[in-house]
Every structure is written in structure tokens, then in C-alpha cells.
Amino acid sequence: MAKKALIVDDSAADLANLKTILGDAGCSVITATGGAEAVTKAKSDKPQIIFLDVVMPDMDGYEACRQLAADGDTKSIPVVFVTSKDQKADKVWGELQGAKGHVGKPYSADQIIDQLKSLT
Numbered sequence: 001m002a003k004k005a006l007i008v009d010d011s012a013a014d015l016a017n018l019k020t021i022l023g024d025a026g027c028s029v030i031t032a033t034g035g036a037e038a039v040t041k042a043k044s045d046k047p048q049i050i051f052l053d054v055v056m057p058d059m060d061g062y063e064a065c066r067q068l069a070a071d072g073d074t075k076s077i078p079v080v081f082v083t084s085k086d087q088k089a090d091k092v093w094g095e096l097q098g099a100k101g102h103v104g105k106p107y108s109a110d111q112i113i114d115q116l117k118s119l120t
Contacts, residue, residue, distance in 0.1 A: 003120050006030045006047040008038040008064070009082070010056045014105070018051055018082065021109045025116060035059025039067045042074045048120045051103075051112070054083040054094075062097045069098030078119040082107060 005027045007018045019029045030045050032038040035052075036059045042050060050068070054061035061081055068074040078100040083090070086104030094102050101115045 003027045003049065004030065004045065004047045006032065006038065006041055006045065006050045008032045008050065009053040010034060018112065021112045022116065025113055035061060035064030038064050042068055042077060047077060049116060050077055050079045051082045052079050054081055054085050065097040065099055080115045080119065
């Protein structure tokens, strides 16, 4: 069965790029452009992994991650932050919110696939 991934980013270019990388890896891909939509889609579509941007207009990735981690239906889905916030403090803070991985932008396809393989 193909893995299902949810990609969340308010940048159309990043969404398209991640969709291509994960699609080429055999994933079925769902997308969202904000944190609130991500939480809703995670509950309805039950992805095996979520690639989540941090800086978004309606609800940031940290808040979305906290909501996902607090919900019994979604807390077991691994969240990987894909973000320009790539300092050590950002990674630690992301882990404290419940994230299982962190990839800095700009990223390579290999970095995304490595997270996919290690967490699903």
C-alpha cells in the first residue's frame, strides 16, 4: 500500500516541490496551506506522515503540531517540520511541540525521503 503524506505549506512552490518528491517516492499526497486546514485534513484523511511548515498565516506549524499531538486521533502521526527556521533552538522547540523530525529549507529530495523512510 502506498504511504499517504500530508504536506502543509503556504508557499505554492514548496507544496509543488514536496508533492513531486513524495509522489516520485510512491506516496499519495494530500496538501494543506495552513495549520487549521492541516489539523482538519489529518483527522479526516489519516496520513502516515505530515510534512509541516512553521511560518504560515492562519495558524503556525508549532500550534498545529501541538493540536495534532494533543488529539487521540492524530497524536501517533509523525510530524516533520520543513522550515526556514533551522537553528538548533528551532529544532529543540519543534521537538517540544511533538515533532519527530526537522528539515531546513532549502532542502534536498534526499533529506525529505530520509525522513519518510525513518518515520513511516
